[in-house]
Amino acid sequence: MLMGHYLAIFLHEIGHACVYFSLGIPVTGVNVGSSRVLFSIKVRNAIFRFRLFPDGGNCTRFTKPEMPSPFGPRLFLPFIGGPVANAVFFGIFYFFAGHAAGVCKIVLLGFSFANLNSFVTNMIPISAFTDMRQAAIGLYCFAKKLGYCEFERMVYKPTYRKKNVSFLFANIVRAILIVFLFYRFFLGEIITTINNPPF
Numbered sequence: 001m002l003m004g005h006y007l008a009i010f011l012h013e014i015g016h017a018c019v020y021f022s023l024g025i026p027v028t029g030v031n032v033g034s035s036r037v038l039f040s041i042k043v044r045n046a047i048f049r050f051r052l053f054p055d056g057g058n059c060t061r062f063t064k065p066e067m068p069s070p071f072g073p074r075l076f077l078p079f080i081g082g083p084v085a086n087a088v089f090f091g092i093f094y095f096f097a098g099h100a101a102g103v104c105k106i107v108l109l110g111f112s113f114a115n116l117n118s119f120v121t122n123m124i125p126i127s128a129f130t131d132m133r134q135a136a137i138g139l140y141c142f143a144k145k146l147g148y149c150e151f152e153r154m155v156y157k158p159t160y161r162k163k164n165v166s167f168l169f170a171n172i173v174r175a176i177l178i179v180f181l182f183y184r185f186f187l188g189e190i191i192t193t194i195n196n197p198p199f
Contacts, residue, residue: 004110007111008089009118010057019080019081020061023073027045029046029048030048030060033051033056075138075151076135076139077135082122083132087115089115093115094112106193121178124177134155137154141154
């Protein structure tokens with residue numbers, strides 16, 4: 001499951017990076033996890049850093065000061081790339097898990113659930129930096145012809161508060177949803193696989 005979370009975070013950040021590249025925005029780094037760096041790999045001008053704890057990540061991009069304001073689709077499209085990547089790979093892993101058996105099936109179910117967890121986490125505004133929240137703010141700024149400074153001000157605004165009830169409620173909803181999805185789609189499959197080994 002731990003490797004599944006690492007993989008889900010990696011695929012999530014790759015989704016962001018692919019959209020940035022397609023929009024002509026250079027990516028300088030991709031961080032997978034948090035805390036100290038275990039190892040890093042350089043691919044072209046981007047450095048991929050794999051960190052100790054699989055509890056998040058980010059995609060560092062180089063934003064040119066001369067970029068036009070408003071940014072247009074550059075304000076919101078990159079944030080969609082991560083959740084879309086998780087949704088796609090959730091489907092892929094879950095499909096192959098249905099055609100596998102034994103340990104292989106359990107591993108694929110773990111990878112599948114990790115991607116589903118990442119997708120759900122980024123679809124619900126559990127913090128100021130949830131992807132779909134930032135995408136929605138970017139879309140609003142694009143519609144109102146606002147610039148990047150206004151976008152950042154709106155994104156960071158909730159972080160100035162000591163308590164945010166809406167984020168607390170969103171975290172509770174997310175936890176309930178994740179537990180329900182795990183129970184509904186994964187737990188039975190895993191128990192059945194363990195009780196009926198393929199040999």
